[in-house]
Amino acid sequence: MDWYMFTEELARMQCSPAGPLMDIKLTSGELEEIHLPHFLCLGGVEAAHNAVRLLHAQDSGVYLETCTVTQHHASLLQPSLSLLGPVYYLLDLLSPKVHCQLLLFYQRTTILKLRTYLVLNNQEHIDAIHKQEENWKGERIKRNSTVGSPLRLGDTFHVMTSCPSKIDPGEVKLVPDKVGSMGNFCVVSFNIKHPEESFDVQVKRPQHEDPIWKISVEKEDYSPPSTSPNLHSTSSSTKTQTVDLFSTFDELQEKELKRFKAYLSLENMEGFERIPRGQLEKWDATDLATRMTERYEKEGAVRMTLTILRKMELNDLANRLEESITLTGQ
Template identity: 30%
Template sequence: MSIRYTLNTETNMLSSNEFNKSLMSIFSLGPTSEEHFVDKNKDYLIHDLRNIEHILDELLNKGVIQQESYDKISALSTSEEKIKELIDGHLKTVGSKDIFQDIAMENLTVLHQGPDSSSSMPSGTDDQYLKSGIFWKTTMLIPSGVWIQLEPEVNCVDSEDAPIYSLQSDAGHFECSVSGLRWVCKEKVSFKYQFGSWEEHMERLETMHYIPGGPLLDITVVAGKLDEAHLPHWICTKDNPTILTKFAVLHIGSWGDVVEPVFEVTPSHVKLSQPIFSPRGVLMRAGFPVKINCKVLIYKTKKAFLTLHVFLIPRDPALQQTIKNKELSSGYKMIEKPYPVNSLKMRDRFILTADMDTAEIYPEKLKLVYEGSDPNFFEVFIESPDNQFQLTMTHGSGPVWTCAIRKDDYQNTAGDIQVMYEEELAKVRCKLVATVSRELVNQLLDDLLEDRVLNEGEKDSILQENNTSADRARCLIDTVRRKGHEASGKIFTHLRSRDPTLSAQLGLPSGRPV
């Protein structure tokens, strides 16, 4: 399991100064170093810094970067690209680097390492810290009360079912990087969960006068015990404190659905003490105005003229994944843009406009409601765009969200094709693992070794450490994906050559010429 520790910046966290001092002492870097911390640890920051959207928001609010720089950086595909562009092109002064350093310290990801780990650490780190295991034992670095972010292991048992996310931790306070689920435990614990669909429960919720307030999670504890579980929600609580009394939790068991009261609500989570698990999700009492935290998702279709699908949805990771799977399965490309900063009111109607006379946008208005399986969207059609343009979403009171769509976002380039290979490989991973034969895996290993995508050591490791064809296929796909777009394109080429029937059934792209 790939694990990363990330300091969350909400309540009950270390102050910026306290955490900076702690990391400074570990990294052996004083503020008077000749080379600035940001420059000296640039590679480390590019590789391991996450939560870039929050960092960019902070830099924009503090005047370190301007809106043009913000949009340029946000348009890049990966966190690594965004951090590199930020450091190389937009942090020109010592003062700007100091501000970035303060913000970065609050969002820094520390690699999960054992005493024998060989991963690179920030320049200046004393090797004794690694040998003594300080970076391995998190309690020696991260105090109690800080939410440590973990990346789950993802397993696709059946292509028709939702993926299973598996997590394990020692004692402490943790948060899943995918769902936002938090937990507190006093001993080692392991558990798994799946996203559920609210769709089949909507009718019953309406009769009980509730609406979904967070993702529906089916959680199973495999070993150990969770002392607390904090279910994520997307309801905005800051403008209306009385709304805290309207929360509840749906508990779905073999006996039926039970609505349970809530005893503690934070701006982002609902707390459950000594929880008994089954499918659970946060509810909100219906019948009065509710503001929610939202995301805007943009996908470019494969049509001859520029056509965009623009979704306005609650900040629901399960719904976001549903939309992503559906759009990518049609070969569409995601265009990443910042999401609305302010919360929006449920059931309000919003209008999307473009500052280009030839743009056609349908429908005229879109209502913000929770649609769990097939949410509606704005369709933006522009026959011959020749420059960047701006999309703006408005309500009666004025604009609530805006973004710039640049040529690089919508033009078909070789880079777009390369990105498609990596996305397609991720999309068909589960089906490939379930259907690929041992013979085909061996053939692909030989092909990729000949192409120098893999080396002898990697090939031997895949064969020796995995007994079944499914495990070997899973390891091979993950290894190739980590090597980037070029490698992902080559595996498609060899799959089509080795098994054209399987490739056609899965709808694989043609790949790059070998």
């Protein structure tokens, strides 16, 4: 389920999601109590616990229910089941601490491509990242993914390696997730032409000496390089890429295109810089394909498009785009 459907309600209530939104049904019997996971680190502060509620969506409307909050769950006695999810009041928790994980994936072509995800400790988000990487043929480098200490929403972080690499973006910011079930994660991509036998990957706060997370990547952690005899030139590849995106956007209905643009205007979408809503409103499908390719380069434009299409549950369209990119050797 996607928090997107409650964007207006969350804004009106001045709340932000604190965990997954679940559609819960009971086939038989009675439910005495339900425990829903959250990613907040509240400590023993009573005021912080009081800022957490369960959003309950029924046919009659959307309500906030008082709940009991433990270290990792929000519980409710004798609940009436439908759509349920934990939220917190933004005015009471301006910059809460959250539990996070760091996931590292790689792709090996003529160079080593790594993607590092700083993600809330939310299994729904983590599963979505794994599914996305599966579609991209990414492989997980399995290391301890838990960030030792809670992080504060709004903090900025840098990802770096001990060997020369091209890193994009240079820094990421962990921001509240207000609309998307997968929106709250930071992704940093970096390309390494000549990886060393082993090298370190670490995540640090600016002006802090100690990293919040650090691992050593060994040569056996990633597969040997593969070669492709039919590589396209960069200019030809980019041109084909833009045509594929245009064909995809041209299939969107007016409301779907408007919703797609709304996602592009969000902070932290795929770790890329947002596009101001005022610019997006002026662009048709052709402009959108061209501008996204110019702004995010071909790989980033496709990656963001596939993510948004799947968030919109337009999986068939996403699969066709992905297939067309694969067939043309992108």
